[in-house]
Amino acid sequence: MILYTPLAETDIFPVSEAELNKRHCVSHNGRQLYVEEMEDGQFQLLQVLSTDPNDFMNPDYTPGTIL
Amino acid sequence: MDKDQEKKGDQNQGDQANNSALVQKIQQLGQSNVPQAPDSNIHVLSIIGQVEGHVQLPAQNKTTKYEHMLPQLIAIEQNPKIEGLIVLLNTVGGDVEAGLALSEMIASISKPTVSVVLGGGHSIGVPIAVSADYSYIVPTATMTIHPIRLNGLVIGVPQTFEYMDKMQDRVIDFVIRQSNIEEEKFKELMFAKGNLTRDIGTNVVGDDAVEYGLIDGIGGVTQAMQKLNEMIDENKGPEEQVIQ
Numbered sequence: 001m002i003l004y005t006p007l008a009e010t011d012i013f014p015v016s017e018a019e020l021n022k023r024h025c026v027s028h029n030g031r032q033l034y035v036e037e038m039e040d041g042q043f044q045l046l047q048v049l050s051t052d053p054n055d056f057m058n059p060d061y062t063p064g065t066i067l
Numbered sequence: 068m069d070k071d072q073e074k075k076g077d078q079n080q081g082d083q084a085n086n087s088a089l090v091q092k093i094q095q096l097g098q099s100n101v102p103q104a105p106d107s108n109i110h111v112l113s114i115i116g117q118v119e120g121h122v123q124l125p126a127q128n129k130t131t132k133y134e135h136m137l138p139q140l141i142a143i144e145q146n147p148k149i150e151g152l153i154v155l156l157n158t159v160g161g162d163v164e165a166g167l168a169l170s171e172m173i174a175s176i177s178k179p180t181v182s183v184v185l186g187g188g189h190s191i192g193v194p195i196a197v198s199a200d201y202s203y204i205v206p207t208a209t210m211t212i213h214p215i216r217l218n219g220l221v222i223g224v225p226q227t228f229e230y231m232d233k234m235q236d237r238v239i240d241f242v243i244r245q246s247n248i249e250e251e252k253f254k255e256l257m258f259a260k261g262n263l264t265r266d267i268g269t270n271v272v273g274d275d276a277v278e279y280g281l282i283d284g285i286g287g288v289t290q291a292m293q294k295l296n297e298m299i300d301e302n303k304g305p306e307e308q309v310i311q
Contacts, residue, residue, distance in 0.1 A: 015125035023126065025135065032135065051110035051139045051152070 028067060031055060035067065043067045108150040109295060110143050112136065115155075118169070118191055120162025131158065133165040140172045150302070151295045154182040154199055160190025163215055163234055167191070167241065170198040174245060179298035181291045184208045184273075184282065190215075194238055196282065197246040201294050203286040206273040210281070212256045213268025247280035 003012065022037045023046065032049035045065040048055050055061060114136075116129030124130050143149050154173060160166070173180055173195065182199035184192070189211040196202050196210070204210070215235050221227055239257070243250050256269040256279070263270060276282040284290065 010125045015127065019126045020123060034135075049135045049139070051112050051143060053107050053109070053111050 025049070031061065033061070033067075038066070106148070108148060108299070109153060109292070110149050110151075111153050111155060112139065112143075112173075113155040114158050114169070114192070114195060116157075117159055118161030118166045118195075120165030122162070130161070133162070133169050136169055137172060140169075140176065144176050144178065149178065150299045151178055152176065152180045152199075153291055153295060154180060154195070156182060156184045156188040156192055156196055157186040158188060158192040158195070160192055160211075163191055163238065165191075166195055167237060170194040170241060170245075173198040179295055179302055181295045181298070183287065183291045184210065184276075185287075187211070191238070193281070194241045194245070197242055200298065201284070202246070202282045203284050203291050203294070204273045204276050204282045205287050206285055208273050210271045210276055211263070211268060212253070212271060213263065213266055214257055242281070246282070249280070252279055253281070 005012070023034065024037065024043075025032060025034050026043070027033070033045055034047040034049055035043040036046050038044050043066070045061060045063055045067060047063065048061050050056070114131045116131060117124060119128075119130035119132045143152055152173075173182075180199040180201075182196050182202045184196050184202070184204040185208055187209055188196045188204070189209070190213065193210055193212055196204070215231065215238060217227075217231060239250065239253060242248065242253060256271065258267055259269045260267060262268065271279065271281065273282075273285055277285055284294075286294075
């Protein structure tokens with residue numbers, strides 16, 4: 001399918017709110033994490049919200065980690 | 068015999084757990100161990116994707132949420148172990164007031180701050196880039212300077228225009244205050260015709276941004292770290308002399 005339109009993609013294919021509601025900002029061991037709730041109820045790490053460069057080196061908080 | 072087997076069983080389970088952790092790590096990062104760094108006195112704030120303000124954007128957008136950034140900036144100001152801040156920018160712009168909030172926060176931090184524009188620092192990325200004490204841009208990065216716009220419900224009355232005009236002035240005033248660019252030049256770039264295909268404004272590439280005085284220097288990670296370390300040393304210089 002090819003779309004030729006000045007509209008934004010999201011105007012044509014609205015994103016379900018359920019998708020957004022699955023994402024949460026949580027505090028885990030003193031760190032702020034942005035996580036997505038998976039279908040089995042576990043949380044998968046999307047983003048570490050930190051300014052400490054070492055937090056990004058922590059192997060326990062790599063993107064995709066299941067908490 | 069039985070005990071030996073049990074032990075072996077335990078060991079196997081332990082091995083399996085180790086293996087699965089290893090496999091998970093390889094799946095996530097493509098490598099088995101991650102290098103460790105010593106404690107850093109410099110913190111990094113990355114502003115990537117769209118600057119998200121009052122409206123939550125759909126899930127596929129990569130956004131920087133300003134409500135996540137503000138407490139971190141306060142934490143940086145409060146923590147005595149943190150001596151400097153690097154702001155990395157690769158943003159397409161976004162919410163004006165969220166962007167201005169971030170800019171004012173970075174500008175009012177007492178610790179030395181250096182920003183680096185990588186890739187792009189467009190629209191509201193411009194005030195964020197100039198908010199640091201010293202700003203760098205990599206030669207390939209660009210900054211689009213253009214008038215602000217409004218989406219959603221707009222009431223067609225003169226007051227709407229005045230409101231937008233005032234908001235525009237807030238952005239211009241901030242950039243003029245924080246950078247070395249002349250007001251006339253900045254406005255000229257902002258309202259230029261024929262540079263952008265469907266819009267009014269100018270796409271300023273790295274070298275030009277420095278030439279206009281918008282950004283302080285051309286450089287990447289090395290230059291930014293050097294400058295920040297210099298500023299940190301200057302910052303704590305006099306106190307140490309007194310002790311001697």
